[in-house]
Amino acid sequence: MTNLTQQFLADTGAEVPIVCGPMYPGSNPELVAAASDAGAFGVVQPVALTSLYGHDFREGLQLIKKLTNKPFGVNFTIFGGANKKYHEQMKEWMQISIEEGVKFFLTSLGKPHEIVKIAKQHGIKVYHDVPNKKVALAMRDAGVDGLNCINWRGGGQTGIQSAEQFMEELHDIGIPLICAGGIGNAEDLQKALAMGYAGVQMGTRFLATLECKVSEAYKKAIVDAVEADIVWTNKIAGNNSSMIKTPDIMKGGLRTGPIISYMLKKKSLKKYARMYLMSQGLKKYNKAAFDDSVQWWQAGKGVGNIKSVESVGDVVKSFQSVLSK
Numbered sequence: 001m002t003n004l005t006q007q008f009l010a011d012t013g014a015e016v017p018i019v020c021g022p023m024y025p026g027s028n029p030e031l032v033a034a035a036s037d038a039g040a041f042g043v044v045q046p047v048a049l050t051s052l053y054g055h056d057f058r059e060g061l062q063l064i065k066k067l068t069n070k071p072f073g074v075n076f077t078i079f080g081g082a083n084k085k086y087h088e089q090m091k092e093w094m095q096i097s098i099e100e101g102v103k104f105f106l107t108s109l110g111k112p113h114e115i116v117k118i119a120k121q122h123g124i125k126v127y128h129d130v131p132n133k134k135v136a137l138a139m140r141d142a143g144v145d146g147l148n149c150i151n152w153r154g155g156g157q158t159g160i161q162s163a164e165q166f167m168e169e170l171h172d173i174g175i176p177l178i179c180a181g182g183i184g185n186a187e188d189l190q191k192a193l194a195m196g197y198a199g200v201q202m203g204t205r206f207l208a209t210l211e212c213k214v215s216e217a218y219k220k221a222i223v224d225a226v227e228a229d230i231v232w233t234n235k236i237a238g239n240n241s242s243m244i245k246t247p248d249i250m251k252g253g254l255r256t257g258p259i260i261s262y263m264l265k266k267k268s269l270k271k272y273a274r275m276y277l278m279s280q281g282l283k284k285y286n287k288a289a290f291d292d293s294v295q296w297w298q299a300g301k302g303v304g305n306i307k308s309v310e311s312v313g314d315v316v317k318s319f320q321s322v323l324s325k
């Protein structure tokens with residue numbers, strides 16, 4: 001085990017260098033707890049916890065603490081362009097997380113400087129999602145403890161470059177790098193560690209587990225899919241989301257129509273186009289989470305290596321087998 005993997009495990013308190021990434025939909029509290037309990041590291045997606053799974057934020061964190069005594073993290077999406085209400089809500093969730101003893105924040109988008117400052121006062125580690133070298137260097141300089149390298153094989157809003165390119169460009173950055181995207185089985189984990197990553201973040205693999213509350217049809221689609229079944233669409237967030245090719249997602253094509261495409265290209269209008277797309281996309285995801293007949297299914301290119309729906313404990317155990325080699 002490398003020093004950076006050891007550092008990552010110390011930063012999270014996990015036993016296995018695997019993060020169960022924040023997911024909307026997917027991160028129900030039972031899944032987050034099961035991942036941590038199995039020795040990996042569950043991360044809460046606050047909007048999913050509250051709006052989708054119906055928990056009061058503090059009560060949701062307390063539920064996870066009842067289900068496991070192992071540590072878990074919380075994800076904060078900073079969204080520079082979001083309104084005041086959103087920022088107030090995020091501050092409140094952060095305060096509650098601190099009070100409930102959370103020791104790891106995963107931040108996405110925007111500038112995490114203020115969060116890093118608050119986190120350091122409370123002994124909390126901060127890792128930040130990064131799309132490329134430029135952002136990675138800026139985040140390292142902002143004082144984050146590690147970087148989640150979102151690559152183009154991942155599910156959800158996908159990255160813009162390969163896991164290999166991240167490693168070529170950042171191997172000497174001096175803080176743990178996590179490979180987020182395309183990890184489907186133990187061999188994929190082994191390859192990521194051999195490349196120099198301190199650990200991996202997985203989403204798709206954890207969707208196909210007994211503890212995850214997405215529809216059975218969604219889980220089956222992940223198990224049945226091969227890499228070629230994954231398509232990119234900008235219809236949900238303005239940038240590429242990685243989805244399983246279904247009649248629902250192919251309807252009307254994978255790209256936005258001319259008006260939204262125009263707005264996405266204009267700096268002054270982009271924010272409104274993205275807000276519109278995401279509000280529509282969320283409605284579809286809300287349905288797809290629980291209703292077998294709505295096939296808006298986010299998944300990454302690691303699907304080809306996911307062969308069955310299993311318990312989280314069995315998934316983590318199967319990954320552990322390569323760590324002792």
Ligand SMILES: Cc1cc2nc3c(=O)[nH]c(=O)nc-3n(C[C@H](O)[C@H](O)[C@H](O)COP(=O)(O)O)c2cc1C
Nearest residue numbers: 021022023024154155156181182202203204298300
């Ligand atoms: C269904 C789904 C929803 C996701 N939602 C979010 C989210 O709300 N916030 C976030 O930071 N990442 C989100 N992600 C990304 C995951 O946290 C993780 O980085 C990604 O799934 C890793 O790639 P993989 O799916 O190939 O394992 C989502 C991924 C999936 C598959």
